[in-house]
Amino acid sequence: MKDKEGKAPSATMERVVERLYKAFVKVAQNDGAPGPDGQTVEDVKKSLSKVIRELERKLVAGTYQPGEIRRKNIPKAGGGERGLGIPNVVDRIVQEAVRQTLEPLYEPEFHGSSHGFRPGRSCQTAIREAHQYVSEGYDWVVDIDLEKFFDRVNHQRLMAVLGRKIGDDRLLKVIHRMLKSEVVMPEGVVVRTEEGVPQGGPLSPLLSNIVLDELDRELERRDLRFVRYADDCNVFVRSERAGKRVMTSLKSFIERRLRLKVNEGKSAVARPRERHFLGFRLEDETPDGEVDIRLSKRTCERIEARLREMTPRNWGRSIKACVEKLNTYLQGWLGFFSIVSEREVSKLGSLDAHLRRRLRAMHLKQWKRKETMRKRLERLGVRGKTARKVLYEGRKSIWALSISSAAHVGLSNRYFTELGLYSLKENWSRKQGSVVVPTQMALPLG
Structure with a gap:
């Protein structure tokens, strides 16, 4: 009035x-x-x-x-x-x-x-x-x-x-x-x-x-x-x-x-696809002509930088504590960006894979000596021959070892799931109330 x-x-x-x-x-x-x-x-x-x-x-x-x-x-x-x-x-x-x-x-x-x-x-x-x-x-x-x-x-x-x-x-x-x-x-x-x-x-x-x-x-x-x-x-x-x-x-x-x-x-x-708006990008050049809601380049760079900050090699606490800290951030991040289109889910999967690799590198760094790495990996189900071959043949950095078959088997995706690590891709699917059919594209070991 x-x-x-x-x-x-x-x-x-x-x-x-x-x-x-x-x-x-x-x-x-x-x-x-x-x-x-x-x-x-x-x-x-x-x-x-x-x-x-x-x-x-x-x-x-x-x-x-x-x-x-x-x-x-x-x-x-x-x-x-x-x-x-x-x-x-x-x-x-x-x-x-x-x-x-x-x-x-x-x-x-x-x-x-x-x-x-x-x-x-x-x-x-x-x-x-x-x-x-x-x-x-x-x-x-x-x-x-x-x-x-x-x-x-x-x-x-x-x-x-x-x-x-x-x-x-x-x-x-x-x-x-x-x-x-x-x-x-x-x-x-x-x-x-x-x-x-x-x-x-x-x-x-x-x-x-x-x-x-x-x-x-x-x-x-x-x-x-x-x-x-x-x-x-x-x-x-x-x-x-x-x-x-x-x-x-x-x-x-x-x-x-x-x-x-x-x-x-x-x-x-x-064109909208050339600009970013509130962290998103609208992509209209798609196979079926539909307009997709995508993550902007800046958004991808920011989350990658943040995940690097949160997973330092010199992390002095347990990996479980790191995962708990990551989960708080990831849940909030996906709460904001969950409206992205299904074709953007492969990017979420790549972020998941990259994060798991960083956590593998943290594990290996905490184990320090190669002999300790071998024993820990064997306890986690890696065959002794495989572990020795990966660890002792040639000089490899921690980062290179983190994507090896031994690290991938011992510190598997399931291992991190059981540790409670929040998956962006899986939780995006849950928020949509459907299961995402994987796209036919090659992804790095995750």
């Missing part, structure tokens, strides 16, 4: 205050690192009633002032760094309470093709919608990269948009103060914030969607098919010519109207 001026009656500071305890529960669930004041979630919990009462008083009186934000740079998948802004725990509570107050007002009005940070939506729903468009013949993509989006949001424009729906000046002032919070850089320098929405706070994702909803509406007005996940936006058209025309006009709209910057070096008009 809105009043005569279009304001939402529920967007008040009193509603924010009512949600402070509930907001703390959410902040505590997410935990997270301390902000510049050094307080942890547990520290705040010890005096929660006092903290909430003080926040209530300041928020209602209009005297609440957010503290500084700690900047932390994390590596981006495509190279470079992304800056996270980590607020103090008490400020995260206020941000979360504001988010819980505003989200029910904005969420019903957001566009259906916006998938980022929204209830019931995810990267997977975004990819499925993109897959649908390519399958329908919209097989050119206008891939728009917004340069440092979170650092470049114009505060004046954002506050003007919020002011159309929020009638409580106290709430608007609190949001404005949050946007203007000073930032403690990694080297300790404190800088003022003139633009941007710091990533890392509970309110930032909602504010980013509010900013980019205007882009969604413009795309809808032009009757374009698009998918947006936060600041990643793909527009799907039927020809390269149409794509170039859309790119030119959208660049003008984004830079003049939204006052944001399009990264021309990373944006492109191309």
